[in-house]
Amino acid sequence: MSLKNPWGSAPAPDEANENARENDQDVKSPAAESAVGDSPSLIDDRITKLEAEKEDLRKTLIHRQADFENFRKRVERERHEETRRATGHSIQLLLPVLDTFERALAAHDDPAYAEYRKGVELIYKQLWETLAKQGLERIEAQGKNFDPHVHQAIERVETDEHEDGTVIDVLQPGYIFHGRVLRPATVRVAAAPQAASHKRNN
Numbered sequence: 001m002s003l004k005n006p007w008g009s010a011p012a013p014d015e016a017n018e019n020a021r022e023n024d025q026d027v028k029s030p031a032a033e034s035a036v037g038d039s040p041s042l043i044d045d046r047i048t049k050l051e052a053e054k055e056d057l058r059k060t061l062i063h064r065q066a067d068f069e070n071f072r073k074r075v076e077r078e079r080h081e082e083t084r085r086a087t088g089h090s091i092q093l094l095l096p097v098l099d100t101f102e103r104a105l106a107a108h109d110d111p112a113y114a115e116y117r118k119g120v121e122l123i124y125k126q127l128w129e130t131l132a133k134q135g136l137e138r139i140e141a142q143g144k145n146f147d148p149h150v151h152q153a154i155e156r157v158e159t160d161e162h163e164d165g166t167v168i169d170v171l172q173p174g175y176i177f178h179g180r181v182l183r184p185a186t187v188r189v190a191a192a193p194q195a196a197s198h199k200r201n202n
Contacts, residue, residue, distance in 0.1 A: 084135075088177045091136055095175060095183055098127065102173075139174035141167045141185040150174060152184040162190035 101124040108117050139150045146153060146165045154171065162168050167187045174185030 084178060087134055088180065088182060091131055091134060091175075091177060092182045094127075094131065098124075098131075099172065101127070135178045136182075137176045139176055139181075139185045141170045141174065141187050143167065146187070146189045150176070150181055150184055151187050151189075153187055153189045155188045156191040157188050158191050158193045160193055164190060164192040166190045 101120065104120055105117065105124065108120075141151055144151075144167050146167055151167060151174070157168060159168070166189065167185075168190045169188040170185055171188065172183075172186035175182045
């Protein structure tokens with residue numbers, strides 16, 4: 001009497017398990033093959049490439065930060081200059097007021113106007129100090145050599161008491177605001193007498 005295989009034509013459990021293990025060894029995932037297949041030199045190349053990309057990004061970030069900082073400084077500088085120009089224009093409109101105060105103080109030396117003069121002097125002093133704090137400066141002219149950048153000559157006076165080209169009289173004071181001339185000083189300038197000039201030329 002022959003014994004029949006209870007599993008029919010299918011392999012026995014032990015045989016099936018053995019076949020499955022063989023199949024698992026033969027079939028590998030692409031990731032596993034890739035990991036096994038990457039040589040050390042290829043990995044080093046990838047690391048080098050990533051480090052280069054990181055350095056490029058770092059340099060780009062530094063460049064962008066520098067650009068932004070320069071932009072911020074430029075905007076701040078332009079805003080400051082615009083404010084200064086507006087302030088200078090307002091001060092320029094007040095220069096005739098300063099002239100009026102100075103003429104009033106020069107005209108009233110009579111003791112009868114002493115109290116009045118003190119009041120005017122106080123107002124004039126407060127006004128001048130306020131403008132000076134903003135950057136207003138008076139142009140030095142009396143006794144200086146004529147400078148066409150800050151002086152405006154309306155007359156040349158022949159004299160041998162002063163060197164040729166010396167400012168001998170200031171008719172209207174001039175002012176500078178942060179290095180910019182708001183108004184040149186109106187002056188008279190000494191000129192060498194023609195006779196003396198003729199002798200020097202000869």
